[in-house]
Amino acid sequence: MAAIAPAIDERLEAYADLAVRVGANVQVGQTVFLTTQIEHAPLARALTRAAYRAGARYVDVRYRDDHVRHAMIELGPDEALTHSPEWMKQLYRAMEGGAQLWTTGEPEPELMNDLDGERVGRARMKEVVEIIREQMVQRSLNWSGVAYPSEGWATQIYGEPDVERLWEAVAFCTRLDEADPVQAWRDHMARLEGRGKVLTELQLDAVHYTGPGTDLTVGLNPNARWMSALFRTRDGIEYVPNMPTEEVFTTPDCRRAEGTIRSSRPLVLDGDIIEGLRLTVKDGKIVDVQADKGAGIVRGQLEIDDRAAYFGELALVDGTSRVGRTKTTFFDTLYDENATCHIAYGFGVPEVFDGDPGDGMNISGVHTDFMVGGPELAVDGITKDGTAIPILREDVWQLD
Amino acid sequence: MAAGLTRVDRYAELIVQIGANVQPGQIVEVIARIEHAHVARAVARAAYRAGAVYVDVGYSDQHVRRAMIEHAAADVLSWTPPWLLERAKHFGDVNAAIVALVGDAEPELLADLPGDRVGMARMKALGEELTRQTNEGLNNWVVAGVPNDGWATQLFGTPDVDALWELVEFCVRLDEDDPVAAWREHVEMIGARARLLNDMRVDSLRYRGPGTDLTVGLLPESRWQGCESTTSVNGINYVANMPTEEVFTTPDRRRTQGTVRSTQPLVLGGQIVKGLEVRFEDGRIVDVRAEEGASMIEAELAIDESAPYLGEVALVDATSRVGQTGRVFYETLFDENASCHVAYGSAYAEAVEGGVIEGVNVSSVHTDFMIGGTDVEVDAVLHDGAVVPLLRDNVWQPER
Numbered sequence: 001m002a003a004i005a006p007a008i009d010e011r012l013e014a015y016a017d018l019a020v021r022v023g024a025n026v027q028v029g030q031t032v033f034l035t036t037q038i039e040h041a042p043l044a045r046a047l048t049r050a051a052y053r054a055g056a057r058y059v060d061v062r063y064r065d066d067h068v069r070h071a072m073i074e075l076g077p078d079e080a081l082t083h084s085p086e087w088m089k090q091l092y093r094a095m096e097g098g099a100q101l102w103t104t105g106e107p108e109p110e111l112m113n114d115l116d117g118e119r120v121g122r123a124r125m126k127e128v129v130e131i132i133r134e135q136m137v138q139r140s141l142n143w144s145g146v147a148y149p150s151e152g153w154a155t156q157i158y159g160e161p162d163v164e165r166l167w168e169a170v171a172f173c174t175r176l177d178e179a180d181p182v183q184a185w186r187d188h189m190a191r192l193e194g195r196g197k198v199l200t201e202l203q204l205d206a207v208h209y210t211g212p213g214t215d216l217t218v219g220l221n222p223n224a225r226w227m228s229a230l231f232r233t234r235d236g237i238e239y240v241p242n243m244p245t246e247e248v249f250t251t252p253d254c255r256r257a258e259g260t261i262r263s264s265r266p267l268v269l270d271g272d273i274i275e276g277l278r279l280t281v282k283d284g285k286i287v288d289v290q291a292d293k294g295a296g297i298v299r300g301q302l303e304i305d306d307r308a309a310y311f312g313e314l315a316l317v318d319g320t321s322r323v324g325r326t327k328t329t330f331f332d333t334l335y336d337e338n339a340t341c342h343i344a345y346g347f348g349v350p351e352v353f354d355g356d357p358g359d360g361m362n363i364s365g366v367h368t369d370f371m372v373g374g375p376e377l378a379v380d381g382i383t384k385d386g387t388a389i390p391i392l393r394e395d396v397w398q399l400d
Numbered sequence: 401m402a403a404g405l406t407r408v409d410r411y412a413e414l415i416v417q418i419g420a421n422v423q424p425g426q427i428v429e430v431i432a433r434i435e436h437a438h439v440a441r442a443v444a445r446a447a448y449r450a451g452a453v454y455v456d457v458g459y460s461d462q463h464v465r466r467a468m469i470e471h472a473a474a475d476v477l478s479w480t481p482p483w484l485l486e487r488a489k490h491f492g493d494v495n496a497a498i499v500a501l502v503g504d505a506e507p508e509l510l511a512d513l514p515g516d517r518v519g520m521a522r523m524k525a526l527g528e529e530l531t532r533q534t535n536e537g538l539n540n541w542v543v544a545g546v547p548n549d550g551w552a553t554q555l556f557g558t559p560d561v562d563a564l565w566e567l568v569e570f571c572v573r574l575d576e577d578d579p580v581a582a583w584r585e586h587v588e589m590i591g592a593r594a595r596l597l598n599d600m601r602v603d604s605l606r607y608r609g610p611g612t613d614l615t616v617g618l619l620p621e622s623r624w625q626g627c628e629s630t631t632s633v634n635g636i637n638y639v640a641n642m643p644t645e646e647v648f649t650t651p652d653r654r655r656t657q658g659t660v661r662s663t664q665p666l667v668l669g670g671q672i673v674k675g676l677e678v679r680f681e682d683g684r685i686v687d688v689r690a691e692e693g694a695s696m697i698e699a700e701l702a703i704d705e706s707a708p709y710l711g712e713v714a715l716v717d718a719t720s721r722v723g724q725t726g727r728v729f730y731e732t733l734f735d736e737n738a739s740c741h742v743a744y745g746s747a748y749a750e751a752v753e754g755g756v757i758e759g760v761n762v763s764s765v766h767t768d769f770m771i772g773g774t775d776v777e778v779d780a781v782l783h784d785g786a787v788v789p790l791l792r793d794n795v796w797q798p799e800r
Contacts, residue, residue, distance in 0.1 A: 031481075038434040038437050038459060041434055041461060041463070044461070044464070045461065045463040045464060045467070048463070048464050048467045048468075049467045049471075052467055052468070052470070052471030052472065053471070057472070057473065057476060058468070058472060058476050058479070058481065059464065059467065059468065060481055060483075061461060061464045063434055063459035063460075063461065065437060065440070065441065065457060065459065067437070067441040067444075068440070068441055068444045068455065068457045071441065071444040071445045071448055071455065072444070072448065072454075072455065074445075074448075075445060075448035075449060076448050076452075076453075076454065076455070077453055079453065079454075080453060080454045080455075083453075083454050085454070085456055085487075085490065086486070086490045087483060087484075087486045087487030087490045090482070090483045090486040090487075091483035091486075091487075094481070094482060094483045
């Protein structure tokens with residue numbers, strides 16, 4: 001009998017290496033925790049191999065299955081929706097000091113559409129989310145997420161299961177098409193870091209968004225910086241939590257936001273698609289949610305805890321974004337949020353906040369990014385003396 | 401069973417109702433490979449319909465295991481991550497119902513790896529914990545097979561999953577109009593055999609056939625069991641294997657003598673063991689030979705002190721539906737029910753009056769291998785020295 005080792009897809013291995021080495025930056029001897037979906041198995045397997053190649057001591061892979069989740073939401077009792085299994089809390093606590101990888105790319109984007117939106121929104125492991133939040137505050141993990149091109153996801157984007165076309169888009173967005181992707185990422189992150197530095201030095205008091213259906217002012221916190229997604233753990237391990245990433249971002253003063261904002265792209269949330277989202281904000285809080293489709297999902301999310309309806313993140317992206325240049329709506333936050341400016345309600349960004357979290361930075365079990373950018377959106381920084389400094393006009397960065 | 405259900409849903413209903421016998425309010429653990437997702441999902445639905453409070457599906461992936469065996473340090477191979485041990489303990493503590501799915505999708509995946517490393521790659525502490533839980537009767541559980549491409553290919557040479565489904569449905573009585581009633585009848589028939597053997601007061605079993613001359617001594621406290629088991633903590637009846645055709649008991653680990661030749665191939669940790677021959681002296685396996693895969697067996701026998709002693713002896717005759725198919729399934733759950741078998745490693749405490757007493761083997765290993773067939777004669781030697789034929793030409797003798 002001829003023994004056959006599994007066939008190796010070189011592009012997938014290179015992609016996994018990039019996620020492990022530049023993304024999570026797995027260290028020799030680290031335990032790696034990979035959270036993935038069964039439909040992403042080829043990538044999960046490649047990430048596992050790449051992590052061991054990078055010197056991981058042990059790779060723990062947890063496959064989730066949205067069909068099982070669907071069964072729970074459809075048929076399970078109310079208490080199941082927010083149940084956090086004891087062992088899973090242990091698992092997340094055990095991640096302390098480890099590296100974490102996760103995968104995205106919905107294989108069945110409309111799976112949850114036949115369910116009660118309110119139950120879908122409520123289905124969250126609250127206590128597990130608490131632990132993750134604390135770890136993010138403590139900066140105790142180096143982690144990263146990458147997408148897996150699947151047939152379902154390709155169909156959602158292109159109307160046909162053209163996985164190869166999606167692979168090419170993913171490779172372009174993650175700079176896998178470069179001769180030396182690792183160097184290309186170093187250059188890219190240096191440029192974004194530079195933008196963050198300039199914005200921080202301006203010591204802005206607020207950001208003002210204007211465009212069709214949008215007139216929103218969000219206050220900034222003097223304790224918060226602007227930065228790119230080049231993160232450091234408290235032990236000094238540098239990592240890039242999202243691949244791709246094109247944004248510079250900050251965490252706003254969650255107490256100061258006023259006006260209306262219209263989402264410029266669809267948003268996929270818990271398997272549902274939300275279109276034409278319009279929010280009204282008063283004294284920092286989202287007080288009204290309208291949408292052409294899926295408003296109930298957002299409303300359900302905003303009720304998960306009493307801070308969910310406050311903003312946690314502002315992010316700026318210009319037209320040089322590789323994701324933006326594909327002119328594609330990916331129906332996946334990891335990608336779409338990097339095509340254009342976005343805002344998140346819910347949990348803030350501890351990495352950019354100096355001082356006690358809670359003093360202006362929002363703390364919540366929710367963090368949902370929605371896209372607001374595009375050529376029609378103008379973004380200005382407002383200084384303490386009220387001067388408006390243009391940051392974005394027609395998708396062009398004004399400060400470089 | 402509700403009408404109009406799909407093949408997979410009908411199977412899941414049987415697994416949940418007759419197999420694990422899931423009770424309202426129970427937590428249900430499902431142990432599956434990612435290739436079993438179609439059945440795991442149906443089991444989750446059936447369990448919620450039966451009143452489960454939460455269904456926790458844990459998927460594993462042999463490719464992830466392969467990467468570990470290839471790359472991880474030697475001390476990691478048998479290491480149990482503490483969170484997985486906690487997970488197992490949790491399901492014991494809450495007296496969960498457990499559904500374990502088997503059916504190897506890539507039976508030769510590990511064939512090119514060093515047999516000693518494959519043999520070592522077993523979570524030892526986890527094995528011990530599960531043995532403890534089984535012996536204490538904490539859970540109502542079932543093991544069932546999932547037809548998949550790889551398994552079908554191993555049987556037929558082509559991925560004819562439909563043909564495999566039909567075989568599985570025949571073996572688990574899903575071809576009957578009322579499978580639930582058919583199972584009740586079957587459980588009663590096997591139960592009657594167990595009662596008869598218990599009344600006979602068997603001191604030892606003798607096996608004679610080509611390459612086989614084996615005596616297995618029993619304990620005065622050994623009790624023969626049929627298909628149905630009962631949890632000790634809450635008295636839930638369950639059928640631990642689907643299919644099941646055996647009466648079995650726990651032998652005296654010190655009193656196995658002679659030579660036995662396996663009559664069917666055995667799949668172990670992704671490798672196939674063929675032509676296994678084992679010699680016992682004073683209960684202990686002292687010599688292992690095989691045409692293929694002997695190193696796998698040797699590595700397993702070295703896992704702990706008690707691994708090379710017998711923990712189970714089981715009798716199966718030609719009325720077995722598995723046996724009637726005339727097939728080798730390359731899957732212990734099925735093959736052990738085609739034919740008489742013994743297992744080295746851990747014993748079932750429930751099959752002994754008094755539980756884990758002197759002479760009952762306790763190990764983190766439990767591997768069944770098949771020793772029955774038309775060429776093997778089995779006799780019972782009673783306490784008074786009388787010899788009673790049990791099997792001739794694969795026909796059960798005491799009922800004649």
